[in-house]
Amino acid sequence: MAKSNICYHNVRLNIDNEQHCRVHKILTELNKEIHKSVNQFIVDAVDFYIRSLNDESFVRETERQKDTGYITRDDLDGIREELKNEVRSDIIMLLGAALGAGNMRVSEENISRNSINAVVGESDAGVKEKDDPTMMELVDNWG
Numbered sequence: 001m002a003k004s005n006i007c008y009h010n011v012r013l014n015i016d017n018e019q020h021c022r023v024h025k026i027l028t029e030l031n032k033e034i035h036k037s038v039n040q041f042i043v044d045a046v047d048f049y050i051r052s053l054n055d056e057s058f059v060r061e062t063e064r065q066k067d068t069g070y071i072t073r074d075d076l077d078g079i080r081e082e083l084k085n086e087v088r089s090d091i092i093m094l095l096g097a098a099l100g101a102g103n104m105r106v107s108e109e110n111i112s113r114n115s116i117n118a119v120v121g122e123s124d125a126g127v128k129e130k131d132d133p134t135m136m137e138l139v140d141n142w143g
Contacts, residue, residue: 027042
């Protein structure tokens with residue numbers, strides 16, 4: 001009388017096949033102190049193998065899985081529009097933040113090396129820095 005919560009799968013090993021022979025040797029000489037049973041060892045081995053391959057197409061696909069596997073051009077167009085709108089809103093927010101942070105704009109004619117040094121001197125409040133020629137050259141080229 002078979003139990004309803006147990007299913008059986010038979011494995012046939014050919015001793016002439018090298019791979020089958022290796023498996024047979026391991027199963028017959030399995031250390032029972034480490035592994036509970038041959039059955040549990042086989043289940044663990046198969047489970048490890050399946051997990052290592054990330055469940056790649058071991059089972060037949062159902063109709064629902066086949067339908068969800070493909071994307072249509074209309075779906076791509078919708079995704080593309082959503083991305084455009086998100087990027088557009090992010091750029092507007094960034095530009096608004098950049099413009100809002102620079103509420104004091106000075107025209108290029110009013111910027112000179114002396115005014116930059118004066119502003120740096122006021123903001124540092126007594127912290128004296130050495131003039132870096134490379135930085136000063138970059139400032140002159142930028143403004």
